[in-house]
Amino acid sequence: MQLDLSRALSIFIDNFDIFLNGILNTILFAIVGTVFGLLIGLVLGGIKAIKIEESDTLIIKVLKKIGHIFTSVYIFVLRGTPMMIQAVFFYYLLRDLVHWDMFTAGLYIISANTGAYMAEIVRSGIQSTDIGQTEAAKSLGFGNMQTLFYIILPQAIKNSFPSIGNQLIVNIKDSSMLNVLSITELFFQSMSIAGSNYSYVETYFISAILYLILTSIAYIALNYFENKLNDTKVNKHMDMCA
Amino acid sequence: MEEIIKIKDLKKHFGTLDVLKGVDITLHKGEVLTIIGSSGSGKSTLLRCVDLLERPTSGNIYYHDEDILAQGFDVNHFRSRVNMVFQNFNLFNNLNVLDNCIIGQTKVKKRSKEEAREIAIKNLTKVGMKDFINAKVTKLSGGQKQRVAIARALSMDPEVILFDEPTSALDPEMVYEVLKVIKDLASEGMTMIIVTHEMNFAKEVSDRVIFMDNGVIAEEGTAKEIFEAPKNERTRQFLAGFKA
Ligand SMILES: Nc1ncnc2c1ncn2[C@@H]1O[C@H](COP(=O)(O)OP(=O)(O)OP(=O)(O)O)[C@@H](O)[C@H]1O
Ligand SMILES: [Mg+2]
Numbered sequence: 427m428q429l430d431l432s433r434a435l436s437i438f439i440d441n442f443d444i445f446l447n448g449i450l451n452t453i454l455f456a457i458v459g460t461v462f463g464l465l466i467g468l469v470l471g472g473i474k475a476i477k478i479e480e481s482d483t484l485i486i487k488v489l490k491k492i493g494h495i496f497t498s499v500y501i502f503v504l505r506g507t508p509m510m511i512q513a514v515f516f517y518y519l520l521r522d523l524v525h526w527d528m529f530t531a532g533l534y535i536i537s538a539n540t541g542a543y544m545a546e547i548v549r550s551g552i553q554s555t556d557i558g559q560t561e562a563a564k565s566l567g568f569g570n571m572q573t574l575f576y577i578i579l580p581q582a583i584k585n586s587f588p589s590i591g592n593q594l595i596v597n598i599k600d601s602s603m604l605n606v607l608s609i610t611e612l613f614f615q616s617m618s619i620a621g622s623n624y625s626y627v628e629t630y631f632i633s634a635i636l637y638l639i640l641t642s643i644a645y646i647a648l649n650y651f652e653n654k655l656n657d658t659k660v661n662k663h664m665d666m667c668a
Numbered sequence: 669m670e671e672i673i674k675i676k677d678l679k680k681h682f683g684t685l686d687v688l689k690g691v692d693i694t695l696h697k698g699e700v701l702t703i704i705g706s707s708g709s710g711k712s713t714l715l716r717c718v719d720l721l722e723r724p725t726s727g728n729i730y731y732h733d734e735d736i737l738a739q740g741f742d743v744n745h746f747r748s749r750v751n752m753v754f755q756n757f758n759l760f761n762n763l764n765v766l767d768n769c770i771i772g773q774t775k776v777k778k779r780s781k782e783e784a785r786e787i788a789i790k791n792l793t794k795v796g797m798k799d800f801i802n803a804k805v806t807k808l809s810g811g812q813k814q815r816v817a818i819a820r821a822l823s824m825d826p827e828v829i830l831f832d833e834p835t836s837a838l839d840p841e842m843v844y845e846v847l848k849v850i851k852d853l854a855s856e857g858m859t860m861i862i863v864t865h866e867m868n869f870a871k872e873v874s875d876r877v878i879f880m881d882n883g884v885i886a887e888e889g890t891a892k893e894i895f896e897a898p899k900n901e902r903t904r905q906f907l908a909g910f911k912a
Contacts, residue, residue: 481723483739561721562758562817566772566824567748576771580762 434628441619448615449636455601455611456644459536460594466537467544470497471582472574474545475552497545504542510603512539517607528607536601540593547589551582584655591648598640612636669696671732672828672859673718673750678727680713687713689883690727695828698857702870704894705880706906711863714880715830718861719752748776751821755833757813759805765792765816766801769823777824784823791819795849811842818849829853831862867910871895879903 438445473493482490504512516538517531526534555578563573583590602613616633620626673695680688687710695701703711716722718729720736720743729736736746760768769788773779779787792798795815805813814834821829831850835843847869853860854873864870870877870891877894879887879902887900898904 556758556761558754558756558758559760561752562754562760564721565719565747565752565754566820567744567746567776568772569744572775576775577760577762584762 429627429631430625433625434631437619437623437625437628438632444615444619445612445632445636447610448612448633449640451609451611452598452601452613452637452640455532455536455604455609456594456597456640458533459540459597459601460590462533462537463540463544463593463597464548464590466541467546467548468579468583470500470541470545471548471552472579473497474549475574476570501542501545504539505546508603509535509539509600510606513604513607529609532604532607532609535607536597536604539600540597543593543596544590547586547593548579548582551586551589552578554585555581587652587655588648591644591652594644594648595641598644599637612640669698671695671730672697674728674730674733675714675718676728676730678714678717678729679725680710680717680722681725687883688717688724691880691883691885693878693885695859695861698859699875700854700858700860700862700873701876701878702862702864702874702891703878703880704864704867704870704906705878705886709880710883711880712832715752715832715861715863719747719750719830721752744776748772748824749826750828750830751824751826752830752832753814753817753821753834755836757810757817757837759808759813759816759820761806763805764801765797765803765805765808768805768816769820772820772824787825788819788823791822792816794822794852795819796845809842810838811845814838814842814846815849818846818853822853828859828861831860831864833863833865835864835866867895867907879906881906 474497476490476493478487478490478494513532513535516535517526517528520526520531552574559577559581560573563577568576601609601611604611605614605617608614612633616629620629623629671694673693675691675693678688678691679686691710691714693701703714705711713722717724724737731746731750735741736743760771763771766785766788769792770781770784773784773787774781777784789798789801792801795818797812797815797819800808800812800816805816808816818829818834834850835846838846843866847866850860850862851869851873862870862873872891874891877889877891878885879894879898879900881900881902887894887898887903893899894903895907898907
């Protein structure tokens, strides 16, 4: 067993269009999953961070409690099961109801899955902002939602930017699980190429290199944005292997 | 004179800890009321109850004869009229100096961006922070932060400002600049409740002084009465601790 580099290169050149198609789909799923996952995470993390207060009326207390239970179950299930299982399970479960194709289902699944991780990131970001920020906002007459949107969330997002960005890198890699829905992302395309040329080592070597390039670009871009956000030149370490 | 805030038999417990044990205060328009007292006597808790950052255990608080603890009372509108200035400034870290003074006006008072900007700049000028309007709040000194916090409160055109030890987190050389701003407000007739450990300042600025001890008002009087002829033994002991 050995790796023939020139064979690998010719596989890359001969199958360039297929690889490129895989790369573009992987990028699409990673970005859509991260952006919509963040939106879901903002809503769920926001709900999770709402405190039940003594002064609330009973109906508000009950609604808040339902919100807490729903988000906890959502996070528990989607973080505790493989995305591969989620993909096939929800695709077939909802197929007759919503009549979706596998590609659309894949976009929903990766967003929903990322949302579970983002919810935890957002919640801890919210809880790490100083209570004084909330009190100052309230003292000026801000309502709870205004406080959350204008004061707390901007700080929570900024503080948890490294973890949020890390989800993009995770999604570049984990979108490969959506091959179970026959989505032609990079791993699926690599499998088809390897299946026809039988050069497994060389083909997967190329796809590994391509993944590494994608994650590196994402890493560099995220670092750039993080530095801009912090207005500093300090390079912060970001964990690439989540 | 017109009564703005009236506190009646206010009590606050934290679990088994009795922090306020029945406090009565009436605040009149244009009055500067200072609250002094030893650490843990319940001064902050009292102010926080007035701004509804803490829910009183029992008692009543009236704002222009309206019960602020009643169901359905518009708490947010009340708070936009009665602002708090905190010991730790609590400027919004995600906004620059100017936006700290604008956001409450546009989001709560629904003023236009232009009007809010004008008012913010007027108040930042007043506290001597006009040159810093674009600065990040994290880059300011403590004294500068507190002056911005005062400008932020003033920009809401409040009826009352509550100060909770506004200079206690400051280096000594910055205390003066903040006290100066508060004195200016006092001379303009702003209605204020000020919790402070700065006795000379309290003596100078107060229309009325309350000495709190262990959750109750132990003594109340004019600045002259409290500082020059305290009747209560605890007041005397407390003030003796400040004499050089
Ligand atoms: N949220 C809270 N939960 C429990 N105990 C509290 C809480 N807030 C205040 N206390 C307690 O209530 C008592 C009075 O506190 P408070 O902050 O009102 O005193 P203070 O007069 O402002 O003191 P200082 O001069 O140190 O600021 C203290 O014993 C404090 O530990
Ligand atoms: Mg205090």
